[in-house]
Amino acid sequence: MKKKGMLVLCLALTVCLLSGCMSMLAADSLFGAGKNALSGTENSRPAVSADGETVTISREEYERYRQFDELLELMDAADLYFYQEPDHAKMLKGASAGLLEGLEDYYTFYYDPEAWTKLWEDDEGEYAGVGILISSYYSTGICKISRVFEGSPAQKAGVRRGDILYRVGEDLYVVPDTLQDAVDIMRGTPGTTVDVTFLRDGEEITFTLERAIINVNQIESTMLTEDVGLIALYEFAGKCDEEFEAALNSLIAQGAKGLIIDLRDNPGGWVDAAQSIGDLFLDAGDLCYLVYRDGSERHDYRTHDGKVEIPLVMLVNENSASASEILTAALRERADATVVGVNTYGKGVVQMVQGVGTEGSGYQMTIAEYLTPGGNKVHKVGLAPDVEIALEEGDNGEYDFGDAEKDPQLRKALETMMEKMGDGK
Numbered sequence: 001m002k003k004k005g006m007l008v009l010c011l012a013l014t015v016c017l018l019s020g021c022m023s024m025l026a027a028d029s030l031f032g033a034g035k036n037a038l039s040g041t042e043n044s045r046p047a048v049s050a051d052g053e054t055v056t057i058s059r060e061e062y063e064r065y066r067q068f069d070e071l072l073e074l075m076d077a078a079d080l081y082f083y084q085e086p087d088h089a090k091m092l093k094g095a096s097a098g099l100l101e102g103l104e105d106y107y108t109f110y111y112d113p114e115a116w117t118k119l120w121e122d123d124e125g126e127y128a129g130v131g132i133l134i135s136s137y138y139s140t141g142i143c144k145i146s147r148v149f150e151g152s153p154a155q156k157a158g159v160r161r162g163d164i165l166y167r168v169g170e171d172l173y174v175v176p177d178t179l180q181d182a183v184d185i186m187r188g189t190p191g192t193t194v195d196v197t198f199l200r201d202g203e204e205i206t207f208t209l210e211r212a213i214i215n216v217n218q219i220e221s222t223m224l225t226e227d228v229g230l231i232a233l234y235e236f237a238g239k240c241d242e243e244f245e246a247a248l249n250s251l252i253a254q255g256a257k258g259l260i261i262d263l264r265d266n267p268g269g270w271v272d273a274a275q276s277i278g279d280l281f282l283d284a285g286d287l288c289y290l291v292y293r294d295g296s297e298r299h300d301y302r303t304h305d306g307k308v309e310i311p312l313v314m315l316v317n318e319n320s321a322s323a324s325e326i327l328t329a330a331l332r333e334r335a336d337a338t339v340v341g342v343n344t345y346g347k348g349v350v351q352m353v354q355g356v357g358t359e360g361s362g363y364q365m366t367i368a369e370y371l372t373p374g375g376n377k378v379h380k381v382g383l384a385p386d387v388e389i390a391l392e393e394g395d396n397g398e399y400d401f402g403d404a405e406k407d408p409q410l411r412k413a414l415e416t417m418m419e420k421m422g423d424g425k
Contacts, residue, residue: 071095093361105366106138107351113360115180119353126216129187130154130196130209133234134165135267135319136176143174143182145198146265146319147234152214157207159198162396166204167197187211221247222402228417229256230402230410233277236269236323241276248280248308258417261331262315262410264341264397268322271301271350278330279303281312281337287330290350290368298368303330311420312337315413316385317397321345325383329372332386338420340387340413348379387416 047056057065078086097110111119121127131152136143143165148155165174168182186194188211197206218240221231229251233244251259271288278287282303289299314328314337325344331337348371353364369379389412391397399407404414 089359096356096361096363100363100365103365107349108365109363110356111362111364116355116360116362119362127187127214128190128211129214130159130194130211131214132159132165133265134179134183135265136179138176141175143176143179146267149214149216153209153212154207157209159196159207159209160200160396161398163198163200163205165196166199167206169195217243219243219247220401221251223251223254223256224260224402224404224410224414227255227257227421228260228414229254229258230260230262232262232264232401233324234266236266236271236273240269241273244277245280252308252310256310258311258313258421260313260315260410260413260417261327261337262413263320263324263328264315264317264409265319266321266324267319268324268347271323271326274323274327275301275303278327279307281307281310281331281335283307285334286373288326288370288372290370292368301326307335311417313413313417313420314339315409316341316344316383317409318342319345321347325378326370326372328383329376329378332383333372333374333376338387338416339383339385340389340416341385341409342388342390343384344378344382346378346380346382348377348381387412 075086075088075091078091093110093112097112100108100110131149131154132145133147133149134143135146145159145161145163145165148159148161165179165182167173168185172178172182172185174182186196186209188194190212191210193208193210195206195208197204199205216238218234218236218238219231220234221229224230229248231244231247231251233240248259275287283305285303286299287301287303289297289301291297312331312335314331316324316328316339320328320341321344325347328337328339328344332339349366349369351364352367353362355362369377371377389409391409395408397407397409399410402410404410
Protein backbone atom coordinates (compact mmCIF):
# COMPACT_ATOMS: atom_id res chain seq x y z
CA MET A 1 0.00 0.00 0.00
CA LYS A 2 1.44 3.33 -0.96
CA LYS A 3 1.80 5.94 1.73
CA LYS A 4 -1.40 7.80 2.57
CA GLY A 5 -1.62 11.55 2.19
CA MET A 6 -3.12 13.96 4.66
CA LEU A 7 -6.67 13.34 5.78
CA VAL A 8 -9.59 15.31 4.48
CA LEU A 9 -13.19 14.45 5.00
CA CYS A 10 -15.21 14.75 1.84
CA LEU A 11 -18.84 14.19 2.73
CA ALA A 12 -21.79 14.30 0.46
CA LEU A 13 -24.91 16.29 1.12
CA THR A 14 -26.21 12.80 0.89
CA VAL A 15 -25.49 12.31 4.57
CA CYS A 16 -24.99 8.59 4.98
CA LEU A 17 -25.78 6.81 8.23
CA LEU A 18 -25.25 3.20 9.11
CA SER A 19 -28.43 2.14 10.86
CA GLY A 20 -28.04 4.28 13.80
CA CYS A 21 -24.52 5.40 13.31
CA MET A 22 -23.35 8.34 11.33
CA SER A 23 -20.87 7.18 8.77
CA MET A 24 -19.19 10.48 8.40
CA LEU A 25 -15.56 10.07 9.34
CA ALA A 26 -13.12 12.19 11.30
CA ALA A 27 -9.52 13.41 11.38
CA ASP A 28 -7.51 15.30 13.96
CA SER A 29 -6.62 18.07 11.55
CA LEU A 30 -6.09 18.78 7.90
CA PHE A 31 -2.87 20.70 7.50
CA GLY A 32 -1.76 21.32 11.07
CA ALA A 33 -1.15 24.93 12.03
CA GLY A 34 -1.21 26.34 8.51
CA LYS A 35 -4.84 26.81 7.52
CA ASN A 36 -6.55 25.65 10.70
CA ALA A 37 -4.86 27.22 13.68
CA LEU A 38 -6.14 30.33 15.41
CA SER A 39 -3.18 32.64 15.53
CA GLY A 40 -2.22 35.27 18.09
CA THR A 41 0.75 37.34 19.17
CA GLU A 42 2.58 37.71 22.41
CA ASN A 43 1.14 41.22 22.80
CA SER A 44 -2.41 39.80 22.79
CA ARG A 45 -1.80 37.41 25.67
CA PRO A 46 -3.77 38.30 28.81
CA ALA A 47 -1.77 39.55 31.79
CA VAL A 48 -2.73 38.13 35.20
CA SER A 49 -2.17 40.17 38.37
CA ALA A 50 0.04 38.88 41.16
CA ASP A 51 -2.96 37.95 43.33
CA GLY A 52 -4.62 36.16 40.41
CA GLU A 53 -7.79 38.25 40.75
CA THR A 54 -7.36 40.55 37.76
CA VAL A 55 -6.77 39.77 34.10
CA THR A 56 -5.69 42.50 31.69
CA ILE A 57 -6.35 42.01 27.99
CA SER A 58 -5.68 44.09 24.91
CA ARG A 59 -8.30 46.38 23.38
CA GLU A 60 -8.45 44.03 20.39
CA GLU A 61 -9.29 41.05 22.61
CA TYR A 62 -11.77 43.11 24.60
CA GLU A 63 -13.67 44.07 21.44
CA ARG A 64 -13.62 40.46 20.33
CA TYR A 65 -15.20 39.23 23.55
CA ARG A 66 -17.84 41.95 23.44
CA GLN A 67 -19.36 40.17 20.46
CA PHE A 68 -20.62 37.56 22.90
CA ASP A 69 -22.39 39.99 25.26
CA GLU A 70 -25.78 38.86 23.96
CA LEU A 71 -25.06 35.23 24.79
CA LEU A 72 -24.07 36.18 28.33
CA GLU A 73 -27.25 38.22 28.70
CA LEU A 74 -29.30 35.21 27.62
CA MET A 75 -27.48 32.98 30.09
CA ASP A 76 -28.13 35.52 32.85
CA ALA A 77 -31.80 35.62 31.85
CA ALA A 78 -32.00 31.84 32.11
CA ASP A 79 -30.39 32.00 35.56
CA LEU A 80 -32.96 34.55 36.69
CA TYR A 81 -36.19 33.51 35.00
CA PHE A 82 -36.14 29.97 33.57
CA TYR A 83 -38.64 27.78 35.39
CA GLN A 84 -36.08 25.02 35.95
CA GLU A 85 -32.43 25.07 36.95
CA PRO A 86 -30.53 25.76 33.69
CA ASP A 87 -27.73 23.48 32.56
CA HIS A 88 -24.98 25.87 31.49
CA ALA A 89 -22.95 23.11 29.81
CA LYS A 90 -25.85 22.16 27.56
CA MET A 91 -26.58 25.79 26.81
CA LEU A 92 -23.00 26.40 25.72
CA LYS A 93 -22.99 23.30 23.53
CA GLY A 94 -26.18 24.56 21.90
CA ALA A 95 -24.53 27.94 21.37
CA SER A 96 -21.54 26.24 19.72
CA ALA A 97 -23.83 24.33 17.38
CA GLY A 98 -25.76 27.50 16.56
CA LEU A 99 -22.57 29.42 15.84
CA LEU A 100 -21.64 27.01 13.05
CA GLU A 101 -25.23 26.84 11.79
CA GLY A 102 -24.85 30.55 11.13
CA LEU A 103 -22.42 29.70 8.33
CA GLU A 104 -25.41 28.20 6.47
CA ASP A 105 -23.39 25.32 5.07
CA TYR A 106 -24.79 21.78 4.98
CA TYR A 107 -21.38 20.29 5.62
CA THR A 108 -20.30 22.48 8.55
CA PHE A 109 -21.53 21.54 12.01
CA TYR A 110 -20.68 20.82 15.64
CA TYR A 111 -20.32 17.44 17.34
CA ASP A 112 -21.16 17.20 21.02
CA PRO A 113 -18.94 14.78 22.98
CA GLU A 114 -21.28 11.83 22.42
CA ALA A 115 -21.54 12.40 18.67
CA TRP A 116 -17.77 12.97 18.45
CA THR A 117 -17.09 9.65 20.14
CA LYS A 118 -19.53 7.83 17.84
CA LEU A 119 -17.87 9.39 14.83
CA TRP A 120 -14.59 7.68 15.62
CA GLU A 121 -16.24 4.39 16.55
CA ASP A 122 -18.18 4.25 13.30
CA ASP A 123 -15.06 4.42 11.14
CA GLU A 124 -14.04 1.05 12.54
CA GLY A 125 -16.87 -0.59 10.59
CA GLU A 126 -18.70 -2.25 13.48
CA TYR A 127 -21.67 -0.98 15.47
CA ALA A 128 -24.91 -2.09 17.11
CA GLY A 129 -27.91 -1.24 14.98
CA VAL A 130 -30.28 -2.60 12.37
CA GLY A 131 -28.05 -2.64 9.27
CA ILE A 132 -29.12 0.05 6.83
CA LEU A 133 -27.31 2.85 5.01
CA ILE A 134 -29.41 6.00 4.70
CA SER A 135 -29.08 8.91 2.31
CA SER A 136 -30.77 12.22 3.17
CA TYR A 137 -31.90 14.75 0.58
CA TYR A 138 -32.43 18.31 1.76
CA SER A 139 -33.93 19.26 -1.60
CA THR A 140 -36.86 16.85 -1.14
CA GLY A 141 -36.82 16.42 2.64
CA ILE A 142 -36.69 12.63 2.44
CA CYS A 143 -34.30 10.02 3.83
CA LYS A 144 -33.94 6.99 1.61
CA ILE A 145 -32.39 3.57 2.18
CA SER A 146 -29.41 3.23 -0.14
CA ARG A 147 -28.06 -0.07 1.17
CA VAL A 148 -29.26 -2.96 3.34
CA PHE A 149 -26.40 -4.94 4.83
CA GLU A 150 -26.13 -8.66 4.19
CA GLY A 151 -27.43 -10.73 7.10
CA SER A 152 -28.60 -7.68 9.05
CA PRO A 153 -31.86 -7.45 11.03
CA ALA A 154 -33.19 -5.06 8.38
CA GLN A 155 -32.50 -7.49 5.55
CA LYS A 156 -34.05 -10.40 7.43
CA ALA A 157 -37.18 -8.34 8.12
CA GLY A 158 -37.60 -7.35 4.46
CA VAL A 159 -36.34 -3.76 4.32
CA ARG A 160 -35.39 -2.87 0.74
CA ARG A 161 -33.07 -0.47 -0.98
CA GLY A 162 -35.13 2.52 -2.09
CA ASP A 163 -37.51 2.42 0.89
CA ILE A 164 -38.05 5.82 2.50
CA LEU A 165 -37.32 6.05 6.22
CA TYR A 166 -40.52 7.60 7.54
CA ARG A 167 -40.77 7.14 11.30
CA VAL A 168 -38.72 5.68 14.15
CA GLY A 169 -40.57 4.68 17.30
CA GLU A 170 -44.06 6.06 17.75
CA ASP A 171 -43.59 9.74 17.04
CA LEU A 172 -40.23 10.64 15.50
CA TYR A 173 -40.94 11.49 11.86
CA VAL A 174 -37.72 11.43 9.89
CA VAL A 175 -36.48 14.29 7.72
CA PRO A 176 -32.86 15.33 7.15
CA ASP A 177 -32.87 17.60 10.21
CA THR A 178 -34.12 14.81 12.51
CA LEU A 179 -32.10 12.00 10.97
CA GLN A 180 -29.44 12.01 13.67
CA ASP A 181 -32.15 11.65 16.33
CA ALA A 182 -33.52 8.68 14.40
CA VAL A 183 -30.04 7.21 14.16
CA ASP A 184 -29.54 7.53 17.91
CA ILE A 185 -32.78 5.65 18.54
CA MET A 186 -31.96 2.86 16.09
CA ARG A 187 -28.62 2.30 17.75
CA GLY A 188 -28.63 0.47 21.05
CA THR A 189 -28.00 -2.73 22.91
CA PRO A 190 -27.94 -5.92 20.79
CA GLY A 191 -31.06 -7.99 21.39
CA THR A 192 -33.35 -5.02 22.07
CA THR A 193 -35.95 -3.96 19.49
CA VAL A 194 -37.06 -0.77 17.77
CA ASP A 195 -40.09 -0.10 15.55
CA VAL A 196 -39.13 1.50 12.24
CA THR A 197 -41.66 2.62 9.63
CA PHE A 198 -40.86 2.96 5.93
CA LEU A 199 -42.74 4.21 2.90
CA ARG A 200 -42.84 1.88 -0.08
CA ASP A 201 -44.94 2.73 -3.12
CA GLY A 202 -46.78 5.28 -0.99
CA GLU A 203 -47.75 2.79 1.72
CA GLU A 204 -46.48 2.64 5.30
CA ILE A 205 -44.69 -0.54 6.35
CA THR A 206 -43.59 -0.99 9.96
CA PHE A 207 -40.96 -3.50 11.04
CA THR A 208 -39.96 -4.41 14.57
CA LEU A 209 -36.21 -4.76 14.20
CA GLU A 210 -33.93 -6.44 16.74
CA ARG A 211 -30.66 -4.58 17.12
CA ALA A 212 -27.51 -6.59 16.45
CA ILE A 213 -23.78 -6.11 15.89
CA ILE A 214 -23.33 -5.03 12.28
CA ASN A 215 -20.04 -5.61 10.50
CA VAL A 216 -19.80 -3.21 7.58
CA ASN A 217 -18.01 -4.44 4.47
CA GLN A 218 -16.92 -1.56 2.24
CA ILE A 219 -15.75 -3.77 -0.63
CA GLU A 220 -17.21 -6.60 -2.70
CA SER A 221 -15.53 -8.17 -5.70
CA THR A 222 -16.10 -10.88 -8.26
CA MET A 223 -15.19 -11.98 -11.77
CA LEU A 224 -17.98 -11.10 -14.24
CA THR A 225 -16.36 -13.04 -17.08
CA GLU A 226 -13.16 -14.98 -17.39
CA ASP A 227 -11.22 -11.75 -17.98
CA VAL A 228 -13.34 -8.87 -16.51
CA GLY A 229 -13.35 -8.19 -12.78
CA LEU A 230 -15.75 -6.10 -10.72
CA ILE A 231 -15.06 -4.21 -7.48
CA ALA A 232 -17.91 -2.40 -5.70
CA LEU A 233 -16.76 0.24 -3.22
CA TYR A 234 -19.58 1.37 -0.94
CA GLU A 235 -17.83 4.11 1.03
CA PHE A 236 -14.35 5.57 1.48
CA ALA A 237 -14.13 4.52 5.10
CA GLY A 238 -12.20 2.29 7.45
CA LYS A 239 -9.55 0.23 5.66
CA CYS A 240 -11.31 0.33 2.30
CA ASP A 241 -8.09 1.18 0.44
CA GLU A 242 -6.32 -1.90 1.78
CA GLU A 243 -9.39 -4.04 1.05
CA PHE A 244 -9.56 -2.59 -2.47
CA GLU A 245 -5.92 -3.40 -3.21
CA ALA A 246 -6.36 -6.95 -1.91
CA ALA A 247 -9.46 -7.40 -4.09
CA LEU A 248 -7.62 -6.01 -7.13
CA ASN A 249 -4.69 -8.36 -6.64
CA SER A 250 -7.07 -11.30 -6.24
CA LEU A 251 -8.96 -10.47 -9.44
CA ILE A 252 -5.74 -10.07 -11.43
CA ALA A 253 -4.56 -13.43 -10.09
CA GLN A 254 -7.84 -14.91 -11.36
CA GLY A 255 -7.14 -13.57 -14.84
CA ALA A 256 -8.78 -10.14 -14.90
CA LYS A 257 -7.60 -8.08 -17.85
CA GLY A 258 -10.21 -5.34 -17.39
CA LEU A 259 -11.76 -3.83 -14.24
CA ILE A 260 -15.15 -2.25 -13.55
CA ILE A 261 -15.25 -0.09 -10.40
CA ASP A 262 -18.81 0.33 -9.12
CA LEU A 263 -19.26 3.57 -7.14
CA ARG A 264 -23.04 3.79 -7.36
CA ASP A 265 -24.57 5.17 -4.16
CA ASN A 266 -21.11 5.77 -2.71
CA PRO A 267 -21.41 9.07 -0.80
CA GLY A 268 -17.70 9.66 -0.39
CA GLY A 269 -15.55 9.70 2.73
CA TRP A 270 -11.81 10.04 3.19
CA VAL A 271 -9.96 11.70 0.33
CA ASP A 272 -6.75 9.98 1.40
CA ALA A 273 -8.48 6.64 0.79
CA ALA A 274 -9.40 7.81 -2.72
CA GLN A 275 -5.79 8.91 -3.15
CA SER A 276 -4.46 5.49 -2.18
CA ILE A 277 -6.84 3.73 -4.55
CA GLY A 278 -6.13 6.15 -7.38
CA ASP A 279 -2.43 5.64 -6.77
CA LEU A 280 -2.82 2.02 -7.85
CA PHE A 281 -3.73 3.10 -11.40
CA LEU A 282 -1.88 6.41 -11.84
CA ASP A 283 1.68 7.63 -12.19
CA ALA A 284 2.89 10.87 -10.57
CA GLY A 285 0.41 13.75 -10.67
CA ASP A 286 -2.62 15.31 -9.01
CA LEU A 287 -5.59 13.30 -7.82
CA CYS A 288 -7.33 16.64 -7.34
CA TYR A 289 -6.32 20.02 -5.94
CA LEU A 290 -7.88 22.40 -3.44
CA VAL A 291 -8.80 26.05 -3.97
CA TYR A 292 -9.33 28.29 -0.92
CA ARG A 293 -11.43 31.42 -0.55
CA ASP A 294 -8.40 33.65 -1.13
CA GLY A 295 -7.74 31.91 -4.44
CA SER A 296 -4.67 30.03 -3.23
CA GLU A 297 -4.20 26.41 -4.27
CA ARG A 298 -2.83 23.32 -2.57
CA HIS A 299 -1.69 20.29 -4.52
CA ASP A 300 -1.28 17.84 -1.64
CA TYR A 301 -3.29 14.96 -3.10
CA ARG A 302 -0.79 13.48 -5.49
CA THR A 303 -0.16 10.03 -6.86
CA HIS A 304 3.22 8.48 -7.49
CA ASP A 305 4.97 6.59 -10.26
CA GLY A 306 4.21 2.89 -10.48
CA LYS A 307 0.78 1.73 -11.57
CA VAL A 308 -1.29 -1.27 -12.62
CA GLU A 309 -1.89 -1.25 -16.37
CA ILE A 310 -5.51 -2.35 -16.82
CA PRO A 311 -8.50 -0.92 -18.73
CA LEU A 312 -11.01 0.76 -16.40
CA VAL A 313 -14.75 1.44 -16.45
CA MET A 314 -16.29 3.53 -13.67
CA LEU A 315 -19.96 2.87 -12.87
CA VAL A 316 -21.70 5.83 -11.18
CA ASN A 317 -25.15 7.21 -10.44
CA GLU A 318 -26.83 10.31 -9.02
CA ASN A 319 -25.74 9.36 -5.49
CA SER A 320 -22.05 8.98 -6.31
CA ALA A 321 -20.54 11.94 -4.52
CA SER A 322 -17.50 13.61 -3.08
CA ALA A 323 -14.53 11.20 -2.91
CA SER A 324 -16.34 9.03 -5.48
CA GLU A 325 -16.31 11.96 -7.87
CA ILE A 326 -12.68 12.77 -7.07
CA LEU A 327 -11.57 9.23 -7.92
CA THR A 328 -13.79 8.96 -10.99
CA ALA A 329 -12.61 12.27 -12.45
CA ALA A 330 -8.93 11.49 -11.84
CA LEU A 331 -9.14 8.05 -13.43
CA ARG A 332 -11.05 9.40 -16.43
CA GLU A 333 -8.67 12.31 -17.02
CA ARG A 334 -5.42 10.49 -16.29
CA ALA A 335 -6.04 6.76 -16.83
CA ASP A 336 -8.49 6.76 -19.77
CA ALA A 337 -11.29 5.31 -17.63
CA THR A 338 -14.72 5.30 -19.26
CA VAL A 339 -17.57 6.54 -17.05
CA VAL A 340 -20.91 4.72 -17.35
CA GLY A 341 -24.21 5.58 -15.66
CA VAL A 342 -25.84 8.96 -15.00
CA ASN A 343 -24.63 12.38 -13.87
CA THR A 344 -23.07 12.24 -10.41
CA TYR A 345 -24.17 14.22 -7.37
CA GLY A 346 -21.89 17.23 -7.59
CA LYS A 347 -20.33 17.62 -4.15
CA GLY A 348 -17.08 19.41 -4.84
CA VAL A 349 -16.03 20.80 -1.46
CA VAL A 350 -13.93 19.30 1.33
CA GLN A 351 -14.07 19.59 5.10
CA MET A 352 -11.61 19.52 7.96
CA VAL A 353 -12.69 17.64 11.07
CA GLN A 354 -11.06 18.21 14.43
CA GLY A 355 -11.63 18.41 18.16
CA VAL A 356 -12.50 21.60 20.00
CA GLY A 357 -12.48 22.67 23.63
CA THR A 358 -11.70 20.46 26.63
CA GLU A 359 -14.91 18.43 26.91
CA GLY A 360 -14.41 16.02 24.01
CA SER A 361 -16.41 17.93 21.38
CA GLY A 362 -15.49 18.47 17.75
CA TYR A 363 -16.56 20.05 14.50
CA GLN A 364 -16.29 19.73 10.76
CA MET A 365 -16.01 22.75 8.52
CA THR A 366 -15.91 23.25 4.76
CA ILE A 367 -12.55 24.80 3.96
CA ALA A 368 -12.01 24.53 0.22
CA GLU A 369 -13.40 23.56 -3.17
CA TYR A 370 -11.63 20.84 -5.10
CA LEU A 371 -11.04 20.76 -8.83
CA THR A 372 -10.18 17.75 -10.98
CA PRO A 373 -6.59 17.23 -12.23
CA GLY A 374 -7.60 19.05 -15.41
CA GLY A 375 -9.01 22.01 -13.47
CA ASN A 376 -12.65 21.11 -13.95
CA LYS A 377 -15.34 22.10 -11.46
CA VAL A 378 -17.48 19.42 -9.75
CA HIS A 379 -19.43 21.31 -7.08
CA LYS A 380 -23.13 21.59 -7.94
CA VAL A 381 -22.28 20.31 -11.42
CA GLY A 382 -21.26 16.68 -11.02
CA LEU A 383 -19.62 14.48 -13.63
CA ALA A 384 -21.42 13.63 -16.85
CA PRO A 385 -20.99 10.00 -17.96
CA ASP A 386 -19.31 9.02 -21.21
CA VAL A 387 -21.97 6.35 -21.67
CA GLU A 388 -25.32 7.33 -20.20
CA ILE A 389 -27.78 4.75 -18.95
CA ALA A 390 -30.49 5.48 -16.40
CA LEU A 391 -32.68 2.99 -14.59
CA GLU A 392 -36.27 2.89 -15.70
CA GLU A 393 -38.81 4.69 -13.56
CA GLY A 394 -39.76 2.57 -10.56
CA ASP A 395 -36.54 0.52 -10.70
CA ASN A 396 -34.80 0.97 -7.33
CA GLY A 397 -31.69 -0.88 -8.44
CA GLU A 398 -32.17 -3.77 -6.05
CA TYR A 399 -30.10 -6.44 -7.76
CA ASP A 400 -27.85 -9.16 -6.49
CA PHE A 401 -24.21 -8.14 -6.51
CA GLY A 402 -22.57 -8.82 -9.85
CA ASP A 403 -25.80 -9.80 -11.65
CA ALA A 404 -25.02 -8.25 -15.03
CA GLU A 405 -27.93 -10.12 -16.62
CA LYS A 406 -30.57 -8.29 -14.57
CA ASP A 407 -28.75 -5.06 -13.65
CA PRO A 408 -28.97 -2.90 -16.81
CA GLN A 409 -26.32 -0.40 -15.71
CA LEU A 410 -23.82 -3.10 -14.84
CA ARG A 411 -24.63 -4.86 -18.11
CA LYS A 412 -23.87 -1.65 -20.02
CA ALA A 413 -20.61 -1.23 -18.07
CA LEU A 414 -19.62 -4.78 -19.03
CA GLU A 415 -20.48 -4.17 -22.69
CA THR A 416 -18.41 -0.97 -22.58
CA MET A 417 -15.47 -2.85 -21.09
CA MET A 418 -15.67 -5.58 -23.73
CA GLU A 419 -15.55 -2.88 -26.41
CA LYS A 420 -12.51 -1.24 -24.76
CA MET A 421 -10.71 -4.53 -24.54
CA GLY A 422 -11.69 -5.43 -28.10
CA ASP A 423 -10.28 -2.12 -29.30
CA GLY A 424 -7.06 -2.88 -27.48
CA LYS A 425 -7.36 0.18 -25.22
